[in-house]
Amino acid sequence: MQNKNNQATHLKKEILIRTIKAFLTDDFPAKARLIPYDMRPKGCAVPFRCCVYKERAILKERTIAVLGFSIEEYDERISLSSYAQKALKRSKPETLPLTVLETACKGCVPSRIHVTDLCQGCVARPCTTSCNFGAIDIINGKALIDSEKCKNCQKCISACPYSAITKVVVPCENACPVGAIAKNEKGHAKIDFEKCISCGKCVSICPFGAVHVKSQIIDILKHIKENKKVIALVAPAIVGQLPYPIGKIKSAIMKCGFCDVMEVAHGADITTKHEAEDFKQRMRRGDKFMTTSCCAAYNELVDKHIEDMKPFRSDSHTPLYYTAEIAKKKCSDCITVFISPCVAKKTEGMKNPNVDYVLSFEELGALLVAKKIEVNNCPDVPFEVESSKQGRNFPLTGGVAKAVEVATNNDIVCRNVLVDGLNIQSIRELKKYAKNKNCEQGNLVEIMSCEGGCTGGNACLNSYKTASKQITEYASNGKCVNDIEIE
């Protein structure tokens, strides 16, 4: 699991805070233009790149992503103030959730097999004899790999007794479980959105912070400034992000300008009830297994890569679906903003007509800092509708399957199988279940794209361990899902 306490994450956060602060002034475009210069003023130390100009160029690209635009379409002649003006004028945010910062990405070396200084130019030279493609020669007493001939078979790596040969991987390519991102001929990564399942692994792993989520924060702040009724729908994982009771988090969000806050954990209760019924029906008609439907990256995976799994995926809607539906029924002219842990949930929100915008936990954190809101000093206010213990536990691996199990009331024996993280191996297993129309290990398969569940999402603020502890504690005070009334 990625440690979020790194310089790339801090940089993203700083730009978010500066952009929000710029929005809160009387002259947003002019202030936005200054962000790279304020962060790297004349004569300052240059911490990461070759010169101040390159650093500013990257900071400009980052700010453009925070303003919600793709770097792929970016024209460097256009100033940040023009981008800020465009963001203020647009009626809808861009649809694709991710963009790759070209200038930041170019520093990362392409994937290859590499001979290190440990090579002794030994007499046996097992690397040369192990290579079936004649790609290794000894030049000046050291092994050298001809990249034109190398087929990446890696036999030389295991052949060398000094461990002198290594594979240099491109982190994003290596992390992507569906082969949707790769470096192009210009040396920067490009995402194939036909294949991308929005799992966010490339966002978390890139050591240059080059894969960026396009933010919708300006669109949201614009509606708040216009005094629209903006309702926040908070994902259950939010409880793990800040060390305060959820009632305090609710009033802190309202202090940011939202008129109401609803728990998506209540939508999770509705999902649970539907899914339990769905599961019982499927088992009674003789299906061998059912998969749960709550992780958006899993749903994208099935839609784009595992056609055969479609009949085994629960037909129930997700917690967000039900919560957003309730919000719009309650107030048809409201603006709904889903506050979410990851890019997958952002993609889900963007496809749902009842969800107007998505804000990540990271962006919410930046908003609280920019507005100087101390969550601990906010009152602890209750929610209108109480969520269950099981609904509150949805973000943790095993939480969804457990909730469905409880809601089946022992009518059917549940044998839960937990897929804790999507990777090449777990996807291979899922394809096997779909092909065989059977999962030998159990009949209720829960899939979470991130290890640990939503607390491992790319936009989470807290460590998985701390977040899980806080969620478990909050859940323990909830009622049983079977005692919760749903509309």
Ligand code: SF4
């Ligand atoms: S990890 Fe991928 S996105 Fe990040 S710098 Fe390297 S190639 Fe670019």
Ligand code: SF4
């Ligand atoms: S979001 Fe996930 S699926 Fe999409 S490119 Fe990144 S790692 Fe691959």
